[in-house]
Amino acid sequence: MIGDGKDGEIYKVADDKVVKYFFKEETHQRELEAMQIGQTSSIMPRLYEFGDNYIVMEFVKGISLARHMKRQGQIDEDMTKKILFVLDEFKRLGFTRWDTEVRHMLMNEEGEFKVIDHKRAFTSDSPVPTKLFKGMKKFGLTGEFLEHVKNLNPELHYAWKKLK
Template sequence: MKKYRRYRAEFLGYDIDKLKLIGMGHEGKVYLLANDRVLKVFYKEDSCKKQIEILIKAQNSRFFPTVYAFDNRSIIMSFVYGSTLSYYLRQNNINKHISLELCKLIDEFKRLQFTRLDMRLGHIFLQPDESIKVIDPRDSFKKKVPYPTSMLRGLQKSGELMEFFRYIQNDYPHYYKYWMKMMAKAKC
């Protein structure tokens, strides 16, 4: 007698039981493919659709993975190398280059007309060439977050917030003033 799987195992032509699982979160699981690609399989169609909408709008941006294919439950996208900033900053101090990259990322979110101008450090990858990329954007056009609350909180937790502000002061004086003010307010 034939055995049937109780769950769907094939997505975009791949049998996930044969792939290496490299990550998982609240919305799905991520598997490694050949050619520097990954397959993200979502638990719910709705969250997949929402993520595709955002990633498609961000395809002309260097800060986001490239999308190669998708269906109602899964996305094939480029593999993002490097480590997350939350991990990196446990071993290393922030530097000027990374600090400016973070400001450029927020500028990019504005250019893409995101209303959520924030990304947590666990979703920001520092690549081997020191440029950054983000994964797993959510509610980018839905939530209204005018300054990068969780990014700055993450830097604070790592003990790097004041260094970060020092590095961006000359090149991004408007962010420097606004974000410093908001972080000081949040403390009260």
């Protein structure tokens, strides 16, 4: 077992694969739907197999955005671009939740993000990434991130300030 939570447990079954076992069928179905729709995106772990209450998916080798922020103590403009790409992908995929927690954004060995835990992709609706901001605030990096957003996408920055 490499992880567990209130919704299930995750086991590494090969160097490049994990199986996520779900306690509830409803949670399994919601996550599976998002994973299937997300297979056209580079931010989604590859889906290999699924069955009753389980999903076999890509094991992402790397670290979470939370751990990266803790180690580095900063977010640069390049990292901000990658985060904004993730948020844009959520919209492109048709997810209504355009947000994620910093611990669910995993940076692979190539420095690109893969996002896990999509059970609320279609059940939450937030135009401002409040969970992302909350995670950044924990490391004192929300202001730095928003300054980069202001430089990269002033319209988005304005919209977030207006709605926050």
